[in-house]
Structures are given as structure tokens and as C-alpha cells.
Amino acid sequence: MATVRTDTAERQHDTTAAPLGADAGFAADLEFRDVGFRAGGRAILSGIDLQVPAGQILCLLGPSGSGKSSLLRIASGIERQTEGRVLIGGRDVAGPDRFVPPEGRGVGLMFQDFALFPHMSLIDNVRYGLRSLPKGAQREVAVAALRRVGLERLGESFPHHLSGGEQQRVAMARALVPRPRVLLMDEPFSGLDSRLRDEMRSETVAILRETRATAMIVTHDAEEAMRLGDRIALLRDGRLVQCGSARELYRRPVDLFAASFFSEINVLPGSVKAGAVVGPLGRVADSPRSDGTEVTVGLRLEGVRVSPDEGSVRARVLSRQFVGRSDLLFLAVEGVDRPIRARIRPNDLPDGVHEVFVSVDPQEAFVFEGKSGSA
Numbered sequence: 001m002a003t004v005r006t007d008t009a010e011r012q013h014d015t016t017a018a019p020l021g022a023d024a025g026f027a028a029d030l031e032f033r034d035v036g037f038r039a040g041g042r043a044i045l046s047g048i049d050l051q052v053p054a055g056q057i058l059c060l061l062g063p064s065g066s067g068k069s070s071l072l073r074i075a076s077g078i079e080r081q082t083e084g085r086v087l088i089g090g091r092d093v094a095g096p097d098r099f100v101p102p103e104g105r106g107v108g109l110m111f112q113d114f115a116l117f118p119h120m121s122l123i124d125n126v127r128y129g130l131r132s133l134p135k136g137a138q139r140e141v142a143v144a145a146l147r148r149v150g151l152e153r154l155g156e157s158f159p160h161h162l163s164g165g166e167q168q169r170v171a172m173a174r175a176l177v178p179r180p181r182v183l184l185m186d187e188p189f190s191g192l193d194s195r196l197r198d199e200m201r202s203e204t205v206a207i208l209r210e211t212r213a214t215a216m217i218v219t220h221d222a223e224e225a226m227r228l229g230d231r232i233a234l235l236r237d238g239r240l241v242q243c244g245s246a247r248e249l250y251r252r253p254v255d256l257f258a259a260s261f262f263s264e265i266n267v268l269p270g271s272v273k274a275g276a277v278v279g280p281l282g283r284v285a286d287s288p289r290s291d292g293t294e295v296t297v298g299l300r301l302e303g304v305r306v307s308p309d310e311g312s313v314r315a316r317v318l319s320r321q322f323v324g325r326s327d328l329l330f331l332a333v334e335g336v337d338r339p340i341r342a343r344i345r346p347n348d349l350p351d352g353v354h355e356v357f358v359s360v361d362p363q364e365a366f367v368f369e370g371k372s373g374s375a
């Protein structure tokens with residue numbers, strides 16, 4: 001169950017300040033140094049070095065089982081790492097000789113089911129994190145927090161009267177009123193339908209920016225990570241694959257896994273000839289590698305250029321599907337076992353054309369060493 005825990009002993013609340021507003025002095029850096037976690041006889045996390053500067057939003061991204069929630073739990077103190085150190089505000093909260101329990105870390109937690117207390121009104125839910133304040137001040141701060149998320153009028157209602165989006169707003173208010181130094185959110189939007197999810201993502205970013213909170217948000221959705229995070233940390237099998245801005249991860253993925261996490265790709269073999277990588281769809285990109293070097297090419301579906309009359313190689317259209325703003329083509333190309341997938345604008349190719357030419361848009365192609373496509 002999610003609760004909001006705060007280090008009430010260390011900090012005094014300023015009840016006169018806007019609770020989700022002006023006072024921004026509380027955010028702290030969160031840092032993992034060579035963190036490892038073994039459980040059930042196996043390594044869940046290994047060698048995690050990661051920093052979230054104060055006031056930034058970091059998204060932890062990765063497939064199911066990659067260790068995202070474990071890292072979040074380690075940051076909160078619910079779980080204890082077996083190697084390395086965790087620092088908040090530059091001070092150890094967990095390491096070989098020190099372990100600060102969750103309530104002493106000044107972190108706020110928000111989970112995917114929001115975990116509001118069903119028997120408490122919204123006001124009381126939000127007040128829960130403010131127990132160190134005098135009762136009157138608790139109410140005042142909680143009302144102001146609900147006002148900020150647009151739910152002041154529902155203060156006396158109970159959680160089951162609310163829609164998913166409204167519950168998310170209350171959970172957000174409850175997590176932020178105690179002014180946690182770091183806010184940890186585990187898949188906070190996954191229980192919402194897609195339209196509401198979009199709305200709540202924007203609203204959440206707005207509130208986090210406004211409060212200048214440090215936040216670490218777990219998600220398995222690459223687009224969500226790109227929309228939310230100042231930086232994204234991509235995990236695979238308990239290891240950090242790449243950390244950077246959305247643009248860096250999208251434009252300069254370090255390996256085939258990172259490239260395929262951000263968009264669908266065709267994986268093609270290639271080799272270097274006369275200063276260029278050449279594959280079954282022709283020339284891919286310039287290359288400083290020596291002739292004969294074998295490489296793997298990740299080619300986004302948008303990076304397959306398709307034309308009725310010009311291109312590097314011939315292809316046959318096996319099928320064409322209308323998928324909204326683009327058409328998805330499956331193409332047979334000589335020398336390639338599996339169909340090449342291409343995403344084109346409907347006007348780029350007249351209907352009924354089956355024999356086409358294809359070539360590679362180098363902007364949408366990534367070249368990796370060797371046959372496995374690692375960095």
C-alpha cells in the first residue's frame with residue numbers, strides 16, 4: 001500500500017506558504033552509487049550509478065522485470081540494496097554502515113493504484129501527510145492543496161466517488177503537501193485510460209515544475225518517459241543501459257535494445273565497403289571503419305524510403321495497411337529473409353502499386369558493431 005512518508009523531525013513546515021507553490025527550497029539530489037541488489041539468489045540490480053539533480057524529473061524506463069520498481073523501493077528505503085550507496089541531499093541514507101528508514105528520508109511515494117484511504121474524506125487523505133502540524137493548519141494546507149489540483153469542492157467526498165483522474169490528483173496532492181525532498185512515483189498513470197493519461201501527464205509535469213520537486217518516475221512506456229522526464233534512465237536486466245535526455249536516447253541509442261525501445265525498427269545486416277555501410281537496402285551511412293567490418297543496422301520504419309520509380313533496390317509490396325496518419329507496408333526484398341516494414345505517408349505511393357524501389361534515410365538508421373548490435 002502506498003503511503004506518504006516524510007521526515008517530519010528534520011523539517012518544519014511553513015504553513016503560510018502555498019503548499020504546492022512558491023517555497024521551493026526543499027528539493028534534494030538523489031544519487032545511486034554502484035548500487036546492486038541481490039534477492040532470491042540472483043542479481044536484480046547491478047552497478048547502478050545514477051544521479052537525479054535537485055528539481056529534475058528522471059524517468060526510469062525499461063521492460064517488465066528490468067528492476068525499475070526495485071530501484072524505486074531502494075530509494076524509498078522500503079528495500080535495502082545489497083551493494084553500493086544511496087544519497088539524498090548529498091548525505092548517505094543507505095550504505096554499508098548506515099540505513100535511514102523510509103520515514104527519515106523525506107521522500108514521498110505514489111503508486112499506480114494511488115492507494116488513497118477509502119474510509120477517509122479527500123481532505124483527511126491529504127491531511128494524513130501533515131500530522132506534525134496543528135489540526136487547523138493541517139486543514140488549511142490540505143484545502144489549498146486540493147484547490148491547486150482543482151478538487152477543493154470535493155474535499156468532504158470519499159475516494160470511491162471520484163473518477164480515476166480525480167483520484168490521481170488527490171494522490172498527487174497528498175504526496176506533495178509534506179514537501180518531500182524527493183518524490184518517487186511508480187507507474188502513476190497506468191490505471192488511467194489513454195485520454196486521461198495524456199491530461200494527467202501534462203498536469204503532473206506542471207505541478208512538479210511549479211513545486212520544483214525532484215522526482216523519479218517509473219514507467220515502461222517510452223513515449224511517456226519522453227514526455228515527462230528531463231532525463232531518462234533505461235534499464236535492462238537490472239543494468240543501466242543508457243541515461244540522457246529524450247533526444248539523446250532517441251537520436252543516439254547506444255545499442256539495438258535502446259534503439260528498439262523507442263520505436264519499431266528493422267534489424268538488418270551490413271558491412272563496410274569503401275568508407276560506407278552497405279546493407280540489403282543499399283547504402284546506409286558513411287563509416288570510418290575498415291573495409292569488410294560486419295555491422296548491424298537498426299532502421300526505423302520511417303527510415304525506409306519507398307518510391308514507385310527511384311531508389312537503391314527493388315522491392316515487392318506484400319501488404320499495405322492503413323494505420324491512421326501513415327500506411328504500414330510489408331516489403332519483400334531480395335536477399336532478406338523477413339519482410340521489411342516501412343511506414344509511409346499515404347500520398348507517397350499510389351494505391352495498387354506493387355513493384356517499388358526502396359532506399360535508406362540515414363537519419364533514421366543506426367549502425368552498431370558486430371552481428372548482435374551491441375554498443
Ligand SMILES: Nc1ncnc2c1ncn2[C@@H]1O[C@H](COP(=O)(O)OP(=O)(O)OP(=O)(O)O)[C@@H](O)[C@H]1O
Nearest residue numbers: 039040044062063064065066067068069070071220
Ligand atoms: N525481494 C525480492 N525477492 C525476489 N525477487 C525479487 C524481489 N524484488 C524484485 N524481485 C524480482 O526482480 C525482478 C525485477 O523486479 P521489479 O519489480 O524491480 O521490475 P520492474 O522493472 O519494476 O517490472 P514491472 O514493470 O513488471 O513492474 C523481477 O523478476 C522480480 O520478481
